[in-house]
Amino acid sequence: MKLLDDLQRQLDQLQAQSLQRRRRTADSPCAPRVTVDGRDMLAFCSNDYLGLAAHPQVVEALREGAGLYGAGSGASHLVSGHSRAHAELEDKLAQFMAPHLQQPRALYFCTGYMANLALLSALGGADAVIFSESLNHASLIDGCRLARAQVEVYPHGDLAALEKLLAASTATAKLVVTDSVFSMDGNIAPLPQLLALCERHDAWLVVDDAHGFGVLGEHGRGALEHFGLSSPNLVYMGTLGKAAGVGGAFVAAHETVIEWLVQRARPYIYTTAAAPALAHALLASLDIIAGREGDARRTQLRMLVGQLDADLQLARWRRLPSITAIQPIVIGANQEALDAAAALYAQGLWVPAIRPPTVPAGTARLRVTLSASHTAEQVAQLVRALNALEAAN
Known part of the structure; x- marks a missing residue:
């Protein structure tokens, strides 16, 4: 069949370029020690930055939530799927982010990808221009594509280029869209300067804080707290399946923005609501993030990042500078x-290789991610293996 032959030929091309992906199957909960395809491994590849995915309080809250609300929501939020757990979670998230947003309200989504599609397609109407960071996540790129707005892409971290674009624009609505922590590099966007530009040019600053929420800031309020930012121009997206350990995402902004999303965001309106049990579990997760235990876990994570930074000795490979849990090691060639x-992996260490198109050609890398649940000895084991491996090559 020609259609199948065409697909197989393209798959063969991916294989020849060392670009074909494969899945591994985990047989145990998300944790530093996992069983993968029947083998015990030490994992440095999850985004469970605070180690909450298998936290006993969160697991028990999920079990309790299933008992209270059942397994599924049954409908979209605007029909009958909006449960008390969803409502309580949104209220709690709005309160949590209140120091950084004016008259905040929060809206819960099934995934971060869906949140970004909803946010950009609803705010990015035909009268808008979206100014998108060149290294933005695929969900933001696809949100721009889904929007009816004109899209301008500015170079990574180039504030001067962005300011020229903003100054030249006569659009009724302007949206500057950026990741906070860039997921493949681990560096942080210059949010204070971006916000100053947005306030000067009457633009929204849409911040995807997928890898900052729960981790950055004294109390885990993410990149906004890290930089001490507060403004009515901010529209904030945080994911809840990474540091929060469960699943879904939320958008927090002025209550008028959120009401507009409820009324006009098609990816929110036309999909079944996430299981209420997940929202119930996230209430427990948020308590941990905001409390003393969250403080202790963030401190542990910072210590592990410092340990890796101090002990990793690379001559040919390159560790990108990062204060976050994402610690990329650029190797270059896909096959290498x-x-x-x-x-x-043969040594029992699970660290993924990231290749194009996720990263630019010629910058294939190992993406090490650290968790507060890792120990200093586990990180030392990884460092010894990386140092020896690079020296042998």
């Missing part, structure tokens, strides 16, 4: 990155 990941 795959070989390095395979060599680590």
